[in-house]
Amino acid sequence: MIKLKHIVALFFALGIFAGLSYFLNNQDKAFQILEKLEETTGEHEVEEAPVENDTIHFEQKLKDEMKIISSSYSKRSKRDIWTLARGKTIVVYLLQMQKFVQKRGGKILLMEEINDNPNAYQSAKVDMLTPKGDSLNLILQISDNIFMNNASLMTVAFQTISLTPEIIAKLNNLDFPFDLLIPPFGLNEEFYKSLNKIHNKEIVLWLVMESTKLDKRHNKLRPLRIHHTAEQIEETINAAKEVLPSAAGIATRYGEQAVKHKQLLQAILKPTQKKGMWFLDLSMEDRTVVPQTCKDLDIACKIAFPYNPDNSSIEDYIHQKLREAPKSGTSVMTIPLTEQNLSKIEDISKKAAKQGTTLVDLSTLLNSK
Numbered sequence: 001m002i003k004l005k006h007i008v009a010l011f012f013a014l015g016i017f018a019g020l021s022y023f024l025n026n027q028d029k030a031f032q033i034l035e036k037l038e039e040t041t042g043e044h045e046v047e048e049a050p051v052e053n054d055t056i057h058f059e060q061k062l063k064d065e066m067k068i069i070s071s072s073y074s075k076r077s078k079r080d081i082w083t084l085a086r087g088k089t090i091v092v093y094l095l096q097m098q099k100f101v102q103k104r105g106g107k108i109l110l111m112e113e114i115n116d117n118p119n120a121y122q123s124a125k126v127d128m129l130t131p132k133g134d135s136l137n138l139i140l141q142i143s144d145n146i147f148m149n150n151a152s153l154m155t156v157a158f159q160t161i162s163l164t165p166e167i168i169a170k171l172n173n174l175d176f177p178f179d180l181l182i183p184p185f186g187l188n189e190e191f192y193k194s195l196n197k198i199h200n201k202e203i204v205l206w207l208v209m210e211s212t213k214l215d216k217r218h219n220k221l222r223p224l225r226i227h228h229t230a231e232q233i234e235e236t237i238n239a240a241k242e243v244l245p246s247a248a249g250i251a252t253r254y255g256e257q258a259v260k261h262k263q264l265l266q267a268i269l270k271p272t273q274k275k276g277m278w279f280l281d282l283s284m285e286d287r288t289v290v291p292q293t294c295k296d297l298d299i300a301c302k303i304a305f306p307y308n309p310d311n312s313s314i315e316d317y318i319h320q321k322l323r324e325a326p327k328s329g330t331s332v333m334t335i336p337l338t339e340q341n342l343s344k345i346e347d348i349s350k351k352a353a354k355q356g357t358t359l360v361d362l363s364t365l366l367n368s369k
Contacts, residue, residue, distance in 0.1 A: 058104065058130045065100050066093065069146060079125070079137045086142050087151025087326065087356050090122035093140060097126065105131040117141060147356025152325040153365045154357050156345060157181055157251075159206065159306065160337035163194045170342040171198050176349045176359035180337070181206035181251050184240035186220045192243065202361040204280065205240045205247045209255030210264060226257070226264050233264075234271040241275055248363045251280040259288040266293060273299040278366050282306050282334060300366045306334035314344060322348070325357040330365055 063071065063082065070083045084093055094111050101108055110127035117123040120141035128136050157179040171178070179202045182195070195203065208214070208223035222236050241247060250272050258264050259281050272279055278300040281290040294301035307317045318333065325331035335341050349359050360368075 058106070058132070059136065062097070062100060066097060066140075067148075069143065074139065077139065079139045081139045081141060083120075083146075084140060084142050085146050085148040085151070085356070086121055086144070087148030088142075090124050090140065090142055093142070094124060094126070097140070101128055114139070114141075120144060147326065147354070149356060150358045151356035152329050152331070152358070153360050153368055154321070154325040154331040154333065154352055155179060155360060155362050155365045156348065157204070157304075157332060157334045157362065158337035158341075159334060161187060163191060163198075163337075164339075166339055167337060167342065168194065168197050170339060171201070174200065174342075174346070174349075176200070177202065177361040177364075178359075179204050179362045181253075181334070182244060182247075183208070183221060183253070184243040184247075185222045195244075202363060203244050203247045204362065205237075205244060205250045205277075206253045207237075207240060207250055208253045209258035209268070209283075210261065211254035211257050213254055221253075223254075224258060224264070224268055226261055228264075228267075230267040230270070233267045237268070237271045237275070247277065248361075249278040249280055249366075252283045255281075255283040256285040259283045259285050259290050262289050262293060265289060266297070269293060269297050269299055269301075273297055278302075278363070280304060280332075280362065284308070302332065302362075302366055304332035304334055307336070314341060318344060318348070322351060322355070322357070325352070326355050330368070331357075332362070332365070 066082065066084060068082045069085055072081050073079075074081055088096075090113060098108050098111070107129040108126070109129065110125060112125045114123040114125060117139075121144045123139060123141035126138040126140055128138075130136055155178075156176070159181045161183060177200050180195070180198070181204045182192075183206050195201075208218055208221040210223065210225050214223055214225075222239070224233050224236060228236075237250070250268070252259065258268065269279060279290070279294060279302075281288055281301065281303045282305070284305055288303065290301055290303060307314060311317075312320070314335065317335070321331045321333040333345075335345075352359055
């Protein structure tokens with residue numbers, strides 16, 4: 001009996017010793033697991049920190065998002081006044097603000113345009129709750145004379161059938177890119193060679209197209225006419241591209257009949273698209289089908305209105321095109337290439353910059369959409 005007790009006690013002691021040994025052997029592993037859990041918790045805390053910061057600095061982040069150029073507080077209206085650069089409409093700014101606020105858990109309570117603010121181009125009232133539930137009452141106003149950089153785009157294009165050393169020198173003194181509308185047929189070889197002396201240019205094929213103004217004198221210009229087959233038209237466009245291989249697009253010369261004749265227009269646009277070029281309608285034809293036809297063929301096109309001496313002076317036309325850019329987002333100025341006209345636009349890049357308009361070539365303008 002005594003021996004049995006001793007044996008049981010011995011086994012009990014051995015069990016305790018084995019358990020203690022297991023604990024000691026695995027203690028380091030246990031500590032490693034705890035350390036990893038602590039590290040993981042710390043990592044999660046670091047990741048959550050920006051969320052807290054977003055909440056704390058919500059107002060500043062909203063200002064950064066909207067690119068506020070100045071802010072103040074009005075005791076009279078008991079609202080913060082945030083001033084924005086001109087270049088977008090107030091509606092576009094409001095949609096931008098709404099998207100930002102809602103994405104971060106805030107809530108828009110009121111958005112209302114103000115029509116009688118004499119201190120701004122456009123303005124609106126905005127009431128909101130921040131993600132923390134605090135109220136933020138604002139007046140958003142668009143500056144009347146401070147414009148966004150690159151708020152709008154403008155192209156200066158020149159129609160030309162002759163070049164002189166003086167004109168080439170003036171073109172090379174321009175501090176912005178421009179387009180040259182060049183007839184690919186009917187001019188002498190020296191004219192085309194002289195194009196290599198002009199820097200910062202983009203060349204456009206200025207092709208004669210169907211018009212009531214055409215007669216036999218225009219045959220040397222190889223006009224694209226209604227009675228031509230699609231193959232003949234493509235052949236003419238291919239020949240034009242061979243004369244001016246760097247041409248980026250095609251512009252109408254005359255062409256008021258061509259742009260309202262869908263079948264002819266399709267025959268012109270298909271090889272134009274095939275060669276990776278765009279199309280510019282300068283015909284001033286009210287019944288043009290260019291927009292829809294270009295949409296059907298998925299080719300970049302634009303309608304523009306060249307200078308017409310019967311309607312205005314060159315000074316008025318230049319001023320009109322400058323004003324058009326910030327209003328519509330883009331503007332194309334097309335004028336005859338003369339020394340006199342070049343003198344009138346020497347400072348146009350400075351005037352454009354003051355209103356947030358960037359001068360670009362036609363390819364950039366057409367691809368900006």
